[in-house]
Each structure stands twice: as structure tokens, then as C-alpha cells.
Amino acid sequence: MATFQTLPGFREFYPEDFARRNHVFRLWRQTASTYGFVEYDAPVLEPLELYKAKSGDEIEGQLFSFTDKGGREVALRPEMTPTVCRLIGAKASALKRPIKWFSIGEFYRYERMQKGRGRCFSQFNADIFGEPGPEAEIELIALLTQCLCAFGLTEQDFYVRLSDRNLWFYYLEALGLDEPRIRSVLGVVDKFEKAGDEAFKSYTEQFGELDAALKAKVLAFLQIKSLAALEALLAPIGGEKLAARLVEWRKLLGGLKAMGLERFIEVDLGVVRGLAYYTGFVFEAFDRKGELRALAGGGRYDDLVQKLGGPAFPAVGFAIGDMTFALLLEQRGLTPTMVQSPDVYCVIGGEAERIAAFGAIQTIRASGYRVDYPMRDVAFGKQLKAASDSGAKLALIFGADELAKGVVKIRNLGDRTESEVPSADVMSAVREFFTG
RNA sequence: GCGGCCAUAGCUCAGUUGGUUAGAGCACAAGAUUGUGAUUCUUGGGGUCGCGGGUUCGAAUCCCGUUGGCCGCCCCA
Numbered sequence: 047m048a049t050f051q052t053l054p055g056f057r058e059f060y061p062e063d064f065a066r067r068n069h070v071f072r073l074w075r076q077t078a079s080t081y082g083f084v085e086y087d088a089p090v091l092e093p094l095e096l097y098k099a100k101s102g103d104e105i106e107g108q109l110f111s112f113t114d115k116g117g118r119e120v121a122l123r124p125e126m127t128p129t130v131c132r133l134i135g136a137k138a139s140a141l142k143r144p145i146k147w148f149s150i151g152e153f154y155r156y157e158r159m160q161k162g163r164g165r166c167f168s169q170f171n172a173d174i175f176g177e178p179g180p181e182a183e184i185e186l187i188a189l190l191t192q193c194l195c196a197f198g199l200t201e202q203d204f205y206v207r208l209s210d211r212n213l214w215f216y217y218l219e220a221l222g223l224d225e226p227r228i229r230s231v232l233g234v235v236d237k238f239e240k241a242g243d244e245a246f247k248s249y250t251e252q253f254g255e256l257d258a259a260l261k262a263k264v265l266a267f268l269q270i271k272s273l274a275a276l277e278a279l280l281a282p283i284g285g286e287k288l289a290a291r292l293v294e295w296r297k298l299l300g301g302l303k304a305m306g307l308e309r310f311i312e313v314d315l316g317v318v319r320g321l322a323y324y325t326g327f328v329f330e331a332f333d334r335k336g337e338l339r340a341l342a343g344g345g346r347y348d349d350l351v352q353k354l355g356g357p358a359f360p361a362v363g364f365a366i367g368d369m370t371f372a373l374l375l376e377q378r379g380l381t382p383t384m385v386q387s388p389d390v391y392c393v394i395g396g397e398a399e400r401i402a403a404f405g406a407i408q409t410i411r412a413s414g415y416r417v418d419y420p421m422r423d424v425a426f427g428k429q430l431k432a433a434s435d436s437g438a439k440l441a442l443i444f445g446a447d448e449l450a451k452g453v454v455k456i457r458n459l460g461d462r463t464e465s466e467v468p469s470a471d472v473m474s475a476v477r478e479f480f481t482g
Numbered sequence: 483g484c485g486g487c488c489a490u491a492g493c494u495c496a497g498u499u500g501g502u503u504a505g506a507g508c509a510c511a512a513g514a515u516u517g518u519g520a521u522u523c524u525u526g527g528g529g530u531c532g533c534g535g536g537u538u539c540g541a542a543u544c545c546c547g548u549u550g551g552c553c554g555c556c557c558c559a
Contacts, residue, residue, distance in 0.1 A: 107483095425516065433519075457518080
């Protein structure tokens with residue numbers, strides 16, 4: 047039977063699934079638009095180098111990459127960020143600020159499939175460029191929240207964990223660690239939630255056992271869950287960098303509170319995100335039950351545009367993946383049932399009636415109504431059933447009797463009432479039915 | 483890349499210690515019903531039992547391999 051299968055991890059969308067996906071995309075687009083973001087798109091296939099430059103050579107193992115017929119090393123895009131950084135970098139000085147962009151696209155990663163993760167998936171990406179302050183983060187976190195709430199999800203369903211790589215950096219610096227050690231500790235922090243004490247193994251292997259007092263301080267910082275606790279812990283340390291950073295924190299949380307979003311936000315220094323390129327605030331959205339992988343993630347990456355060949359350009363962005371999101375909607379019974387029904391279904395008596403009906407059908411369609419009719423001669427009863435099953439509100443009956451009288455019978459499929467109108471008036475009768 | 487479980491119709495699943503031509507429900511289609519949507523009844527299409535090999539007189543069933551799926555680990559932009 048199935049000689050050809052879809053490649054592992056790839057998806058097919060039958061009409062109902064496709065309608066559901068479109069619905070999700072439509073709401074994301076609408077939401078982004080209400081926040082003043084504009085949509086862009088870019089190639090699905092990119093030079094392999096674009097990703098190596100950003101993430102290092104090891105990344106290649108997780109890419110769909112190959113050599114094209116011109117000998118170019120290429121890869122299907124695994125994410126949008128490098129691409130959008132290139133777009134921005136190429137026209138940075140010509141773009142009107144603030145730059146608030148979003149896109150929806152499909153991405154590809156050569157990975158083992160798992161719940162909520164496949165080899166192809168869609169992401170909603172939103173980024174703000176050129177804004178160094180936390181105002182950009184406020185706007186993006188607000189957008190992220192709304193992109194989830196638009197489907198009926200609430201603070202009961204998800205929350206956004208907020209952290210700060212800069213703060214970690216300054217804190218560890220103040221504790222006397224050098225940069226390589228700091229990076230290693232951040233790696234430990236990233237793994238700690240899952241691995242617990244095991245997470246320190248990688249640090250120990252590199253630099254030897256972490257001093258017990260230092261380790262305690264790392265753990266204390268990692269467990270911070272509020273701005274107050276943060277301020278209390280940092281106060282005795284002092285220093286300008288930390289103080290300035292706390293000002294940013296107050297701005298960010300104050301802004302989010304003013305937007306009425308504090309119920310979604312949890313300060314959680316345990317989140318650092320594995321990516322080396324994040325340079326400041328980072329955030330991730332999770333389901334409250336903690337059963338699924340991250341719904342969305344993002345953060346500031348002020349160095350990346352420059353690293354990819356553009357000018358120095360502050361940037362912050364996030365992405366929502368469609369797979370985990372769909373699982374959450376499913377869990378909460380919020381998956382919409384997408385019915386694609388015509389407005390009008392035509393019941394047609396035979397060949398002569400069919401020819402007579404075609405003119406009316408095209409006229410009604412041209413006015414924007416969805417019109418369907420059977421492609422073959424079928425018994426009236428069957429046609430009425432088909433009309434009813436189709437979900438149409440109205441049936442137009444083109445039968446021999448009607449044709450002879452020069453009329454069309456209009457049947458309201460809801461209350462089963464019927465009336466006749468002259469053939470010439472069908473269009474206006476349909477319009478009247480639907481506009482009341 | 484590693485480990486556990488699984489694979490029979492479009493879907494959900496039966497299928498006896500290995501034994502005739504592999505079944506049911508749902509779904510789909512046709513008819514009963516040649517001008518009115520329900521229900522019901524009848525009928526039908528659809529399977530190389532994931533694929534390949536082995537054991538056997540005989541394999542959906544047992545063994546090996548392989549592919550695919552689910553779950554977990556590594557990773558997770």
C-alpha cells in the first residue's frame with residue numbers, strides 16, 4: 047500500500063488540519079498587526095555558513111544541509127534569527143525606527159522526533175531592532191502573551207519566566223569568576239532544573255570543583271523568584287553595573303504591570319537559555335502544569351547583527367513554535383473545530399437544469415458567496431442531504447418544474463421553509479437572505 | 483547518536499496452543515426511495531496483516547533483520 051511515506055518528522059496537512067493551522071496563523075498575524083508589527087519573509091534555503099557563523103560548526107549535525115548543484119553548501123533554515131539579522135544588517139540605516147517585524151514560516155531541524163518536536167515545524171517570530179532599552183522587551187512580552195491569550199488561554203494555562211543573562215554575568219563577575227568560568231556556570235544553571243546537582247559536573251570537569259561558598263551563592267541566585275529577593279541579594283554586593291541593571295529590571299516589570307500583564311510574569315533566574323548569543327533579558331513561556339516543553343522563548347541579542355556582518359544593532363525577539371502550542375490548546379479543549387461550509391448549496395434536477403443553474407451559480411459566486419453543487423446527477427433526497435451536511439444555510443433548487451416556470455426555489459435549510467423567486471432575481475434573494 | 487514499547491482496512495481495534503478464503507464497529511459509496519434533509523435495512527469498495535528473510539506440511543501469530551511510530555536520554559536556536 048504505502049510505497050511512499052512522508053519523511054520522518056515531516057507533516058502533512060489534510061484540509062481540516064490545514065484550516066486549523068491557518069486559523070492559528072491568522073490570529074497570530076492579526077495580533078502582531080494590532081501591536082504595530084509588520085510581516086516579512088525570506089528564503090527557506092540559506093547558505094550553511096549563515097548558521098555556522100552564528101552557532102559554530104557543531105550546528106551542522108542538526109541541520110538539513112547539503113551541497114547544491116552549483117557546489118554551494120546550503121541548509122534549510124532551522125530558525126529565523128540569523129536571516130532577519132541579515133535583512134536588518136543590509137538596510138539598517140535606511141529602515142524607519144522602531145523596527146518591529148514579525149514572520150510566520152516553516153523551519154527544519156535534523157533531530158530525533160519527540161512529543162512537541164518534529165523535523166519540520168512552524169514558528170511565529172517577532173523582533174524589535176534598534177531599541178537598546180527594556181521598552182522593547184515590554185512590547186515583545188506583551189505581544190507574546192497576547193498571541194497565546196488570543197486563543198482563550200489564560201494565566202491559569204501559561205506563564206512567562208523572566209531572567210537576565212547580564213545580571214548573571216555581573217553577579218558572577220562580582221564573585222570573582224572570569225569569563226570562561228562564568229559561561230560554564232551559565233551552562234550549569236541552564237541544566238540545573240532538570241539535572242539538579244549533576245549539572246555541576248561539566249563545570250567540575252573543566253575547572254575543578256566549584257568552591258562550596260561560591261556554589262551556595264550560585265544556587266541562591268538561581269532560586270530567586272522575585273524582584274524584591276533579587277534586590278535584597280544584590281544590595282550588599284553593590285557596584286554600578288548591578289545597580290544600573292536593577293533599574294532596567296524595575297522599568298521592565300513596571301511596564302509589564304502597567305499593561306496588566308504581571309499575572310503572567312514570573313521572575314526566575316533559573317532560566318538562562320542555552321544560547322551563547324543572548325546578551326540581556328531572556329524569557330520563556332511554559333504551560334502551568336509543566337507537562338510540555340517550552341511554548342515560546344526569546345531574549346535580547348545585541349551582538350548578533352554585527353556578528354553576521356552588519357552594523358552594531360541592538361535587537362530582541364522571540365519565537366512561538368506551533369507544535370507545543372497545538373498540544374496545549376488540545377489539552378485545554380481550545381482546539382477550534384474548523385468547518386468549511388458553503389453559504390449556498392444548489393440542488394439540480396438534471397442536465398438541462400444544470401446548464402440553467404450555472405449562470406446563477408457564477409453570479410452568486412462573483413458576489414463573494416461560497417456556492418457549491420453536486421457534480422453528478424443525484425436523487426433530490428440525496429442532494430438535500432448533501433446540502434444539509436455541507437453546512438450551507440440556503441439551498442437553491444433548480445428542478446424541471448422551476449425551470450418550466452422560470453423560477454428558482456429557495457429553501458432555508460435551517461427552518462425548512464421554501465419560497466420561489468423569478469430566475470432573474472436569485473442574486474438579490476440570496477443577498478437578502480444573508481444580509482437580513 | 484542511545485534505550486524501552488509498538489506496527490492487522492481511512493480511523494478504533496478483535497484475531498484461540500501456528501491450521502481453510504483475515505473480521506467487527508465507525509467512516510466512505512450505491513440501492514431500498516426518479517421532487518425534499520431523520521431513522522432503518524440491504525449491498526459494495528477498500529488489506530501482499532509495515533517491509534525483507536528464516537523455522538514449519540502450513541505464519542497475522544514463532545525467530546532474526548529492517549523501516550516507521552510513540553515515550554524517555556543526549557540535544558533543543
